[in-house]
Amino acid sequence: MNNELALVASLLKEPKCLTEYEINPKWFVNKYCQQVLKALNNLKGASYQLKDVYREMQAINLLNSGTLEDLDTLVGNAPEDDITAHLVYFVKKDYIDRELANTAKEFALNSTEGLAEKLQGLLSEKNALKQNKPNGRLDNVYQEFLGLIDTEKPLLQTFDKLDNYLGGGLSGGQLVVIGARPAVGKTALGISMAMEILQKNEGTTVDFFTLEMTAWQLTARFVSRKAKINSILFRNPHNLSEKNQQMSKQAFQEIMKHDLRVYGAEYEQLNDIKQVIRKRAKGKAGRYVAFIDYAGLVGVTDSRKTERQVMNEVTRTLKLLTNELDITIILFAQLNRGIDQRVEKKPTLADLKESGSLEQDANVVLLLSRNEQNEKIIDCQIAKNREGMTGCVPFKFIPQFMDFSIDYDFRYS
Template sequence: MENFDSKTSTLLIEKYLPHNFLSEKVILGNLLISNEALDITLRTLSVEAFYFKNHQIIYQTICTLHNTKKLINLTTLTNYLQEQGLLEKIGGVTVLIELINQVPNLVNLEEYLSLIQDKFIRRTLIKLGYQIINSSYVTNISLEQIILDLESELVLIGKKTETNQVLSSAELLSNVIQELKDKSNNITLPGISSGFYDLDALTQGFQKSDLIITAGRPSMGKTAFCLNVATNILKKNKLPILFFSLEMSKEQLMYRLLASETNINSTRLRAGNIKQSEWDILNSTVKRFSRLPLFIDDTPNISIIEMRKKIKKIRFEQQKLGLIIIDYLQLMENSNKNENRVQELSQITRGLKNIAREFNVPVIVLSQLSRNVENRINKRPILSDLRESGSIEQDADLVLMLYRDEYYNVETAEPNITELIISKHRNGPIGTAKIFFEGEYTKFKNLN
């Protein structure tokens, strides 16, 4: 195969890229005589959406005049372009007069805007295609990185196809009022209930697109808690849940789930020491959970790229997705091996936040706490105890920390009580909720 000539390709695509000259002229002409057209266009089109360079300069100038609250008409536009030395660059006053001579038709404004945006997105896709071809020839860029960059670009392009992304304050307030009316007529939580009442009272449920960090020292019950949350959501909402288990195998998780649901001692269950009277309970539990959409992936050291592929597959098959759980953060790997661990985790947490936003679901990520906790008299964790805490703190919408006092103090006044300490809450209060822990069954329950 011959090498791809990037210079030749660039010239070719620049010459034949999709555009609509008339639509661009009509829109710019409307902007010079109509405030209504100006408001709609500024919310819809970026400067790059215009294909012709002189049209980009004119539109950018109109935006500048608007942002500085100056009058926009043929005279002010001409004067500004002349002052900036741009008038001849756009083709002179003749080009501006031609814009005014275009017959403006506000009735068809949306159609013209749609045409310009359509051509812009098509140009972007074409350029991305050539970018992929060129990147594929550069062998020192990993295949994973090329795919990751491609997916990121496609997500951005997808967002450009959404209409009315930028709203005025009046439109935003109208939407908020409608949302409040809907909520006032709906007694359910705005988010997905965890099944733990005191926790839901603080969080209002797990919100879509949120990155939720669930942290704790070893043996605090992080995995058991998240598995309990998953089963609560499955039983109540039947929403598909994808559980990435990087530490435990699928089989180990299933034993935990069965112990929790059947109240059969987890040690006896793993040993196969099951009483005759317990088989009916066990069989009915297996039958019930076989019908629920719980998906477990135990690929070790999984990367963000692999994870995204599997999420897409499950969402495509199930048509929806309710929750993603990852156990745990410090076992994940980044495709870029040249970074130090702090930078690597920073990239991973940013990637997980992007996944939460891209798929519009809560993402619960388990995380280890540093040993600093053990050196304090008060062992309750705080935000700075998160290992490599900077990026985790920054990207997380909710940080939930598990603490059991009896782990450190056998004479505790609250045996079998687990504190769920909310140490960061981007959209709500911080505080502590308490739940009951039955270690024998690796099961959490509400206190009441």
């Protein structure tokens, strides 16, 4: 008896097993096994006998339902030992292997983005299948706890006052959302934060995805900050003074010493971003940060999805990626324009566009706004923080140099 028949026989013998596993009929090559599974899934949770399964099979497809005696024979040949979990594993594995082989052949003939995404999904599914699921026992968690005591978890330092709220800095497994209205400075904060991370944390890798400008336009802002040259002058580098040219070249060369890469608007698809992150973050657990500017411009393969559905897919995918690779992803987001008409300008989590998934999937949410007492101060409100405190950090923002720095003198009244 092959694995498919053995699994179906086991499920017929012990119907309660079906409530413990999610088994899809499409995993089966054998059409008869597919029909038995469809019938069993329809009856799942109910108290039934073989005759009920047979009746359900007849309702699905009379010509392929066989006889009641066939079902009885299957049950009689069911494995004596409880090996259902192993059978589920092998049947699903065989299905994924078949799909991988077929999709790879299709992709070789027609390299579409949809097929590339399907291949990536199947590979991820196969990798997940290999992993042993935890059994929930606390003694296993205790061993993990002892390991954490013995091994120092890397924390990436950014700005000291912000790090105090973050429990010492950024860590792997975090999705950080930075929200602001246009022209408040979220991209500039990202640039400053990226450089702080690279300068303060040796061996760190940073990728910056800018989806509304070219790689050069964003890199020019990095150079502007480093060289302290007005960013507007980089619109036409040919007209830079000789002094500014030399300062720019030196700043550029200093930046290039770090493991920083910048990706332009051609990387707007979620699939492309994922591929880069997987490749660059390999072996960099706790030492890799990706900045994505910004969430509303990230596209997905299925163009039929609504804006909310796209955002749900983007945030969920990125959050799962931070957990899988033990990395940090910083995702920029727009705040709703309604905040501009309010008397109270201080943003809240509800002001995030499509805020449901952004708020739900993020470990940390930082909301930026201009300080009402001093327009040169940008308030960085830690509005959500799963692993630390909430609060507010004042930043000095010099827009012409794309520079954010902590204002140590400013005091909130």
